[in-house]
Amino acid sequence: MFKSVETTFLRLPASVQGAIWMTLSAVFFAAQAGIVRFLAQDLHFIEISFFRAAFGIVVMLPWLMRAGITEMKTRHTKLYIGRGFLGTLAMYGWFGGLTLIPLADATAISFTFPLFIALSGVLFLKEPPHVTRCIALAVGFAGTLIVIRPGFQDVNYGVFMVIGAGVCIAGSAMLLKVTLRTDKPDTAALYQVIYMLPFALVAVLFVWQWPTWEQWFWGFMLGCFSTTAQRLYSRAFTTGDVGSIAPFDFTRLPFVIAIGFVVFSELPDMWTVIGGTVIFCASFFAGQTENRRRRKSAK
Numbered sequence: 001m002f003k004s005v006e007t008t009f010l011r012l013p014a015s016v017q018g019a020i021w022m023t024l025s026a027v028f029f030a031a032q033a034g035i036v037r038f039l040a041q042d043l044h045f046i047e048i049s050f051f052r053a054a055f056g057i058v059v060m061l062p063w064l065m066r067a068g069i070t071e072m073k074t075r076h077t078k079l080y081i082g083r084g085f086l087g088t089l090a091m092y093g094w095f096g097g098l099t100l101i102p103l104a105d106a107t108a109i110s111f112t113f114p115l116f117i118a119l120s121g122v123l124f125l126k127e128p129p130h131v132t133r134c135i136a137l138a139v140g141f142a143g144t145l146i147v148i149r150p151g152f153q154d155v156n157y158g159v160f161m162v163i164g165a166g167v168c169i170a171g172s173a174m175l176l177k178v179t180l181r182t183d184k185p186d187t188a189a190l191y192q193v194i195y196m197l198p199f200a201l202v203a204v205l206f207v208w209q210w211p212t213w214e215q216w217f218w219g220f221m222l223g224c225f226s227t228t229a230q231r232l233y234s235r236a237f238t239t240g241d242v243g244s245i246a247p248f249d250f251t252r253l254p255f256v257i258a259i260g261f262v263v264f265s266e267l268p269d270m271w272t273v274i275g276g277t278v279i280f281c282a283s284f285f286a287g288q289t290e291n292r293r294r295r296k297s298a299k
Contacts, residue, residue, distance in 0.1 A: 021236035022248040028229035030255035035222045040099035044207040049091045053200040055223020056193035076179045084195025086172040093165030100158025103260040104268035108276030109162045115140040116170035136282045143278030
């Protein structure tokens with residue numbers, strides 16, 4: 001049965017396969033956010049982050065056993081340590097923000113992360129600041145203002161934690177671009193959680209409280225869902241064209257809205273949906289124009 005399903009799936013066009021991978025990643029990212037919010041009712045977000053790092057390694061072990069220890073050879077150890085530190089800060093910002101603001105608001109603001117990555121490319125990798133990129137950045141950050149509406153409502157500092165997570169993710173992405181010149185994506189993914197664990201371990205010592213068996217279970221599921229979401233997300237971009245699959249990342253918002261409503265009785269207001277849509281469209285526009293520019297350069 002599974003063989004026939006796999007055969008049918010592989011016969012689909014690459015764009016359709018990529019769309020399916022992206023939608024599945026959106027489901028797992030939404031579930032990750034729900035688990036964080038659930039655990040945060042009794043545990044500090046730093047302890048929740050420790051679960052993510054520790055169990056993320058456990059989830060990657062089957063891949064390492066199949067691929068072999070030779071896949072871990074690298075000449076970018078210092079860069080991976082830097083990625084581990086930035087990844088830990090990003091995790092604190094994202095998980096901390098999820099505990100303080102509605103799930104839908106945090107998800108809408110997270111659509112700015114690709115914009116921060118684009119801006120970092122200009123600042124640190126000396127990529128040319130094309131007009132389309134500048135327009136996308138301006139529109140995307142305008143969408144962020146629509147979501148948080150400073151001056152019209154009190155701005156929760158959880159918003160700034162999510163934005164700070166985006167800045168750290170952008171820095172991590174710059175290091176990743178360098179490591180992927182020689183290393184495989186799964187190697188980079190495993191090294192990130194390996195080097196996140198020591199940083200997370202030091203911090204958790206100050207807030208640790210012994211979890212219940214139920215919390216251990218959900219902590220393990222958090223590691224599974226987070227790692228699976230990241231791998232599905234990477235698979236989507238290696239399977240299909242960026243322009244055809246990127247819009248399906250927006251399905252994270254309705255999935256998160258559904259979880260927020262069913263589990264936590266949260267409903268986003270109109271401005272969150274409008275702002276999230278504006279941010280996503282700006283990110284999608286930037287990604288699509290950059291993809292076209294790369295294809296032209298390759299030709």
